[in-house]
Amino acid sequence: MTAPWHDVEVVWPDGSKSEDGIRGSDRDHALENAEWNWISGNPYGRAERIEYVGPSPTPVDWWAAHSVSADDEVDVL
Numbered sequence: 001m002t003a004p005w006h007d008v009e010v011v012w013p014d015g016s017k018s019e020d021g022i023r024g025s026d027r028d029h030a031l032e033n034a035e036w037n038w039i040s041g042n043p044y045g046r047a048e049r050i051e052y053v054g055p056s057p058t059p060v061d062w063w064a065a066h067s068v069s070a071d072d073e074v075d076v077l
Contacts, residue, residue: 003023005023005056006030006053008021008031008051011050012047013046017051020037022034027052030052
């Protein structure tokens, strides 16, 4: 079974933040994976820290929520 998604905020040294979705079996596992992706395993620009936001909706729901504006016409299958 695939691990569920969790939402995190990546905090950069200049104080700016970006959102990311990370898989993990639980909160701690998701934070561990995010820290690897953005701090210890990233040689190109390391984040200052990772903040846990919470469990994420399924990826299909996330993409639907983030890629369509209220004014868009959408065909529902």
